[in-house]
Amino acid sequence: MANLIQPKVLKGFRDFLPETEISRKDIQQTLEETFKSFGMVPIDTPVLEYTDVLLGKGSGETDKQIYRFNDHGKRDVAMRFDLTVPFARFMAAHINELYLPFKRYHISKVWRGENTQRGRYREFTQCDFDIVGVDTPEADFEILSIMHASLKALGVPDIHIHISHRGIFNAFLDHLGISDDLAEILRIVDKLAKIGEDKVLEMLTELADGDKASRILEYISAEGSFDDILGKLENLSGGPTPGSERIRIVRQMMIDCGIEELFVLNPSITRGLDYYTGIVYETFLDALPAIGSVCSGGRYNNLASIYSKTEMPGVGSSIGLDRLMAALDELGTSSSKKSLTDVLIMNMDRSLKGHYFSLATKLREAGLNAEVFLDNKKFKNQFSFAERKAIPFAVICGEDEFKENRVTLKDLNARQNFEMLTIEEAIEKIKEISG
């Protein structure tokens, strides 16, 4: 007994107690239902992959953050740091067994060895949804539409989805003749909201001459209505581009569906990951911009190209479940604790224990979740147990009820008794009260 091992968990990794886990599962279920309602199908892939498979298309940053080690067979392996790269590998491996366009969702944990912060962990859950095999505005729009539907189904208040387009920005930089520094410029541009225009201009001036730097700033800080901004971007890039045409079509689809209010054209959104080639999205909560994007993605037309010669354009997005939950928690809008058990059968008279279990079976057969209290503690104790688990009903059956083959039902929230009911009547009553 002398040397107990500390029951500690790793930095950035967490245990989930039932209360939290129940709402996590609820959220996941709501998302799954939403994804399925759009015709998406689930897949799964391994947690561990060959390192070269995962690093094939990443940037230097992912290299640093990835959990990587040698397995027992001396293979160089790594844990997936997102669900998109494994998905690209999956598509390349199974393209002949699938149909296009292929729409899948994938809700699972991923791992990144970066520093932790609120809403930012080393082990976290992503909810990805992607469409592969088509490069159309319809697909771009459908992803936006699913983002909107998902967050709406979850009851996330006051969001705006910021969209932008890598293609337009690339055309713009080409027009300026400075596309070589793309990666560096993207990084700086991405900070606009955080560090302000002056700082951004200062940093850009170190890369390009002053005139070009201020042109970039002009591009990324364009203001006005959606259409105004789009027009400005086109002017700055020397006229309409395929990208801007695409955005215009997607915009019209938003209007046709009456959801255009939620979308903001924000040219400073660029996304750090360099595999994006077209439209990109980020979602912010109006009340909590500091926590970052809770749902981001974009179009990546070459992602599978390192695994396969078959061209597989894709577009998709990812909801950060843990970050979203941290945000909802902070906003106080997370759902109140729910019970999974509908009825607790009180352990009142131990000689009737067999009867209690048969009552529980009857309740379950009627579609109710029921459990028998597993100890002969006092009522007080059994009631506190029910309260801790937020169980709404208790069934009490003592000698008197048993003789008449009846039970007493107690509505634990209202603290109201319904005495001497048959079990069938009790079931009816429970369903009536819980609606």
Added chain:
RNA sequence: GUGGAUAUAGUUCAAUCGGUAGAGCACCAGAUUGUGGUUCUGGGUGUUGCGGGUUCAAGUCCCGUUAUCCACCCCA
């Protein structure tokens, strides 16, 4: 990974100049009702994150370490 702040009971907090840790709520045991919201009695439930050091004496001072929060970086 770099820099800064923080860490005391289940929880929210307290503990003066260094003197072996207290309070509310919560919780546990018991009494009384066939049934918990009242009442009464009793209980502090703690390795002060962890490990060292200084000291007669450390929650308090020093060093290290781990975790959390914040900023950078990056991102969900």
